[in-house]
Amino acid sequence: MxxxxxxxxxxxxxxxxxxxxxxxxxxxxxxxxxxxxRLAETHRLACYLADQxxxxxxxxxxxxxxxxxxxxxSPIGIEIEELSxxxxxxxxxxxxxxxxxx
Numbered sequence: 001m002x003x004x005x006x007x008x009x010x011x012x013x014x015x016x017x018x019x020x021x022x023x024x025x026x027x028x029x030x031x032x033x034x035x036x037x038r039l040a041e042t043h044r045l046a047c048y049l050a051d052q053x054x055x056x057x058x059x060x061x062x063x064x065x066x067x068x069x070x071x072x073x074s075p076i077g078i079e080i081e082e083l084s085x086x087x088x089x090x091x092x093x094x095x096x097x098x099x100x101x102x
Contacts, residue, residue, distance in 0.1 A: 042067040 046067045050060050053071060061070040073083050080095075087093040 039067070 059072040
């Protein structure tokens, strides 16, 4: 359809909003389809990880209620930065962490 705005290279703003909405819907669809069914399993794995870390002497900073495990490895004599570095170098496991209690 010809409009003066299209002729001059401008698209109506509604076109952009439709495209943006489609991107958000696609991301939400992916999450619901692929991630949501795995939540129970990843939570079980997080609880298992926390139990194993406690057995090694690591302090769990907060109860495990999601698939995130917040730890304090200082009781076993290692700082989170050192643990993150060694996990990445030796095991190719990426751990994100920072010290917020100091």
